[in-house]
Amino acid sequence: MQVFLDLEATMTEQSEFEVVYRGYDPLQADLLARAIEADGIVCRHLGTQHPAQIGLGELGAEQIIEVPQADRARARELIVALSGTPDEPAAGP
Numbered sequence: 001m002q003v004f005l006d007l008e009a010t011m012t013e014q015s016e017f018e019v020v021y022r023g024y025d026p027l028q029a030d031l032l033a034r035a036i037e038a039d040g041i042v043c044r045h046l047g048t049q050h051p052a053q054i055g056l057g058e059l060g061a062e063q064i065i066e067v068p069q070a071d072r073a074r075a076r077e078l079i080v081a082l083s084g085t086p087d088e089p090a091a092g093p
Contacts, residue, residue, distance in 0.1 A: 017044060020075045021065035029063035032079055039078055041071045 020036075023029055026047065033045035047063035067075040 016069050017066040018069050018072050019064055019066050020072055021063070021079055023063050024061070026061070026063055028083065029065060032082060033065050035082055036065065036067065036075050036078055039074070041067055041075050041078075043067045043075065 020043075021029065021032055029045055029047065033043050036043045044066045045063070046066065048061045065075075065079075
């Protein structure tokens with residue numbers, strides 16, 4: 001019976017995550033996820049890191065970063081500071 005209670009708690013925890021980034025560059029998403037984690041925020045980086053291995057082009061698989069609802073604003077501020085807005089990357093050198 002305890003297993004079902006733990007599973008229910010895990011499902012509740014997972015539903016409290018919110019998307020803070022969507023993009024198609026796996027390298028940028030990985031760097032942003034690492035920066036978010038380095039800032040002490042738990043995050044989940046979803047999406048394949050090697051889309052070409054499953055028949056997609058180099059930038060063919062959507063990358064998603066999720067964080068707990070409570071950390072959403074802080075994570076978005078960090079993403080904007082590092083790369084501009086998620087839909088509008090910062091200009092290069």
